[in-house]
Amino acid sequence: MSDQEPIRLNGGQALIKSLEMEGVEVIFGYPGGAILPVYDPIIDSKIRHVLVRHEQGAGHAAEGYAHATGRPGVCMVTSGPAATNIVTPLADAYLDSVPMVCITGQVALAAIGTDAFQECDTTGITRSVTKHNMLVTRAEDIPMAVKEAFHIATTGRPGPVLIDIPKNIVDANNPDAYFDFVYPDTVDLPGYSPDGRPSDDSIDAALELLAAAERPVLYVGGGVLKARAAEAVLRLAEMGDIPVVTTLMARGAVPDDHELCLGMPGMHGNYTAVTAIQRCDLLIAMGSRFDDRVTGKVGAFAPDAKVIHVDIDPAEHGKVRIPEVSVVGDCRLVCEALLAKLEVKGGASAFADHTPWRQQVSGWQEKYPLVYQSSESGELLKPQHVIESLRDSCPPDTIVTSGVGQHQMFASQYWTFNHPYTWINSGGLGTMGFSIPAAIGAKAAYPDRMVWAVDGDGCFQMTAQELITASVEKIPIKVALLNNAYLGMVRQWQELFYDNRYSEVYLSHDMPDYVKWAESMGCVAFRVEDPDEIAATIAKANAINDRPVVVEFRCVEEENVFPMVPAGGSNDDIIVDPSQEQPAHSTAAQDASMTDAQRTGEKAK
């Protein structure tokens, strides 16, 4: 039992005290009627509260904080519309396994079910987008609810947990809201006991496949970052001379500069990463979940490969692809168990010679690098050029966040991620507007590091108001706004698959005036319209440390993201940049006389 002296607190004080006991340093939130009593003790707490401008921003900021630190992000909002506004970040955190604790106010217990003002069924609405949620009905249950929430959010496969708090149990004027507070040491959850330790049998079975493989690929996903397994995975890759692909959720888990790292697979992955998976004889899925954006047509994915699937969530095993060997466990513990047994077997000599395979892979890298055509002086910018310039002028530990769309793919493709936890984006849910609030969360965690939000013009308009938060709270993030006047990714699909019929995707370059808008929110703002000005403007932006900066990069409208695997198509049908010869195995190569748009448009029919 705890040896704390009980202290007499009301529910609201107990809630804040419990968060302090969990080591929370920052809450991203927005007050309102039902949560008012909890906001009063915040004044006396050492916990920093960041007042966002929309509840969605609170959720994404908490996610950004969690992505960057590995510690649970905390957000707090009121009932009703505030709770529904935070549903999107909860769903985002659920799909990307982000540890997060969300506290929502609720109408008083006696009013629940009466359609009271700002009442909604928060636990009902959020049930399918949280790892767990709870409605607390007694003040004295608050400490245990918080303890359980942090435990559940951070153990096993991490995820968001929501605590719904009726107003009367935190109300300082309610005598029943007072109790003797002691923070619990342990939780009692008979139905929840995640164990990250893999079974010996599964490790031995995995070792057998590893030893026999001639063309292995390590398919590294977000679970590696959640398990703090980056170092162990790299050791395994190096010992076995195994090429590695890092998914959108795992960019940086293995350094892009490393000779074994092939970069990102999937719909907009590079040719080598995609094709290495297609030709491998052993696919080691490490904390990855065979997302449809990676596999394309499942039946045609890695057709020659046996699969070892390592994941802490048993439900991921066999969900999409039935593995030959299923290793249920924490990626770090699994890698360490594999490494320990491999050491005994002689380390590198426990593997087959992968030299021919490595040479084949290098051949693809030489033939199909990522390419784009630079624009000339006086022309608008190429987004890839902007990302490369940014990459080359920022410190190596810079944290990059992104929204969702073409700019996200360009950032993932052209940035060189050499450190884990430097890339923060919305992978599973694909939430537009993620980058700015997520950058605020990351910068709040690491005030001394540079944080760039790479954003598109569509995304920017969804959450730009959080730049006011950044200004007022002195969280000086930087935003690279790739303004191509379009919802670029949707435009790309309409070009390729809807016969160039552009339906509701035009946003315009100059409505709104992004520079004036950013300045009105307290930011320093620049506009770049010529490729020759890119580097100098980035240098100016990087020199500013006391305010947020927005750099609007006016980009060409028609740039598309390549390579591309059409949705639902086989990864063998990858379309590379139009300037490159289409690979012989791709149907895109079959009629070279057609234009690219015709060719891909044809395929979609």
Added chain:
Amino acid sequence: MTRPGELENHTIVVRVENKAGVLARVADLFARRGYNIFSLAVAPTNDERFSKITIVVTVESTPLDQIVKQLFKLVNVVEIAQLPADQSVERELLLATVDAPAKTRGEVLEIVDIFEGKIVAVSGEQLTVSLDGRPDKLDDFEALLSEYTISDLQRSGRIALPKIGRQAARLRAV
């Protein structure tokens, strides 16, 4: 053996913490993942901290594994057992109100008698009958009664326990 792709009923018994909203969580999960519930029965166990939910699901054999794994992800789910029909005792209760005017009353009573059912309410024109037993027995009973115009009918949904001396297949994945 069921061939792949063939639909089959499976009985799953889920022991859950006896907390508010747990049934909704379980039902929600079935809806969200696209699984069909054929019948569902829920009540507290002899240990008041827990309830048991007996669910009969209609699935191909492969997704059953997915259902079980997804159910285990619910924090309030403590234990799951699959009970194959040949290794368990299954019971269900049926109540039916049947038209039974004097002309056919004797025939209805005879059916009830053959099945060892009970008459639980009587009026001039109708009988309410009850029968408990194996689900297939109830199916037969219901089919025979339907010859006499059933005006109302309710079945309890199946409940099940493993046969004594046999261990239910534990499906806890880790």
